[in-house]
Amino acid sequence: MVTHDIAVIPGDGIGKEVVPVSLDLLNVLADIHGGITFQFTEYPWGCDYHLAHGQMMPKNGMEQLKQHEQIFLGAVGDQNLVPDHISLWGLLIKIRRECEQVINLRPVKYLEGVSSPLANPNDFDFMVVRENSEGEYSEIGGTMHSGPDEVAVQNAIFTRKAVERTIRYACALAEERNQKVTSATKSNGIVYSMPFWDKILAEVGEDYPKVEKQSQHIDALSAFLVTKPSSFDVIVGSNLFGDILTDIGAAIMGSIGIAPAANINLDGKYPSMFEPVHGSAPDIAGKGIANPIGQLWSAKMMLDHIDYPELASLLFDAMANTIASGIKTPDLGGKHSTEEVVDEIHKRLLANA
Numbered sequence: 598m599v600t601h602d603i604a605v606i607p608g609d610g611i612g613k614e615v616v617p618v619s620l621d622l623l624n625v626l627a628d629i630h631g632g633i634t635f636q637f638t639e640y641p642w643g644c645d646y647h648l649a650h651g652q653m654m655p656k657n658g659m660e661q662l663k664q665h666e667q668i669f670l671g672a673v674g675d676q677n678l679v680p681d682h683i684s685l686w687g688l689l690i691k692i693r694r695e696c697e698q699v700i701n702l703r704p705v706k707y708l709e710g711v712s713s714p715l716a717n718p719n720d721f722d723f724m725v726v727r728e729n730s731e732g733e734y735s736e737i738g739g740t741m742h743s744g745p746d747e748v749a750v751q752n753a754i755f756t757r758k759a760v761e762r763t764i765r766y767a768c769a770l771a772e773e774r775n776q777k778v779t780s781a782t783k784s785n786g787i788v789y790s791m792p793f794w795d796k797i798l799a800e801v802g803e804d805y806p807k808v809e810k811q812s813q814h815i816d817a818l819s820a821f822l823v824t825k826p827s828s829f830d831v832i833v834g835s836n837l838f839g840d841i842l843t844d845i846g847a848a849i850m851g852s853i854g855i856a857p858a859a860n861i862n863l864d865g866k867y868p869s870m871f872e873p874v875h876g877s878a879p880d881i882a883g884k885g886i887a888n889p890i891g892q893l894w895s896a897k898m899m900l901d902h903i904d905y906p907e908l909a910s911l912l913f914d915a916m917a918n919t920i921a922s923g924i925k926t927p928d929l930g931g932k933h934s935t936e937e938v939v940d941e942i943h944k945r946l947l948a949n950a
């Protein structure tokens with residue numbers, strides 16, 4: 598029997614609803630496999646923890662997390678309890694940085710039975726590779742003066758090392774897919790970092806002659822995600838560009854409640870982290886109607902990552918078929934609860950095992 602040691606952080610809001618049901622289904626999948634078990638260690642870190650202890654996680658929190666094989670996270674943030682920049686940097690971004698999860702991989706795919714807001718979604722299926730360690734998300738800067746003279750400076754950081762590895766990851770991924778990388782730029786307006794990014798795309802791209810490389814300004818690219826999403830294969834972008842593009846991706850998929858993500862540690866030195874693209878959804882928390890698909894699809898990405906592609910496909914098909922059969926939460930125009938959706942996926946897992 599192989600045991601997989603997973604740290605679990607439900608976090609805030611609907612994280613506490615969609616994470617537990619996902620753990621149940623992961624246990625069902627382990628039973629179906631017969632040769633593996635999951636050992637889940639739950640950490641109650643988040644905004645409630647901050648209210649009680651003055652910080653988002655304990656001082657040795659990172660040491661504890663680094664002991665585990667992978668991390669499974671729900672969502673972080675509750676503006677009513679803790680300012681968003683404190684909660685995000687104290688937990689989510691802290692883990693991404695300290696566990697060196699330098700790539701954020703986010704699939705965007707049309708699912709049958711979902712009403713996309715697009716008139717002609719045309720079966721789009723692409724991957725966004727988001728730089729996950731630097732860029733516009735930087736602690737370099739500061740504020741000074743007050744009143745009418747008050748000023749804030751925020752520096753964006755682009756290192757050759759991080760840009761190269763992100764673009765390389767995207768090109769290698771495109772080689773396994775449909776041989777096309779679209780790079781998000783804004784070299785017309787952002788005159789140092791973006792031409793630098795474009796130069797590294799050209800350099801790294803030489804190692805991937807079969808992959809078609811294309812640069813597109815982020816504003817036009819955002820529009821094309823809406824007007825012709827099926828033309829994309831792999832999109833690569835900086836931390837902020839990738840963040841925004843994947844909310845557009847989630848929107849064209851039909852709901853942010855279904856979009857998944859993997860924060861990947863490339864050398865295996867520290868755990869990777871699997872979490873949906875969405876946040877804690879304070880407006881629906883506690884109502885039992887959160888869509889569990891984004892969290893479950895993130896679990897599917899974890900199964901692929903730890904090399905159980907068959908279990909991953911079984912889970913994906915059960916999820917996709919559940920949606921196609923019309924059993925879906927209100928964000929997708931359905932009338933079912935989180936629990937009803939999960940029960941149906943559970944049934945389908947057992948039926949197809």
Ligand SMILES: NC(=O)c1ccc[n+]([C@@H]2O[C@H](COP(=O)([O-])OP(=O)(O)OC[C@H]3O[C@@H](n4cnc5c(N)ncnc54)[C@H](O)[C@@H]3O)[C@@H](O)[C@H]2O)c1
Nearest residue numbers: 672673674675676681854874875876877878881887888928
């Ligand atoms: N990775 C993360 O943990 C993460 C991501 C985004 C936002 N946040 C944090 O979450 C909090 C709320 O942020 P926000 O409102 O900008 O974004 P959000 O993703 O939490 O919610 C945006 C909208 O989408 C809906 N929604 C999100 N997930 C859903 C689901 N699974 N099922 C049904 N509907 C869903 C919400 O009800 C809301 O109307 C903030 O504190 C923010 O900082 C965290």
Ligand SMILES: O=C(O)C[C@@H](O)C(=O)O
Nearest residue numbers: 685689840873874875876
């Ligand atoms: O800004 C972030 O990275 C937090 C959240 O919006 C996300 O996409 O994970």
Ligand SMILES: [K+]
Nearest residue numbers: 671672873875
């Ligand atoms: K999340």
Ligand SMILES: [Mn+2]
Nearest residue numbers: 840841844874
């Ligand atoms: Mn985001």
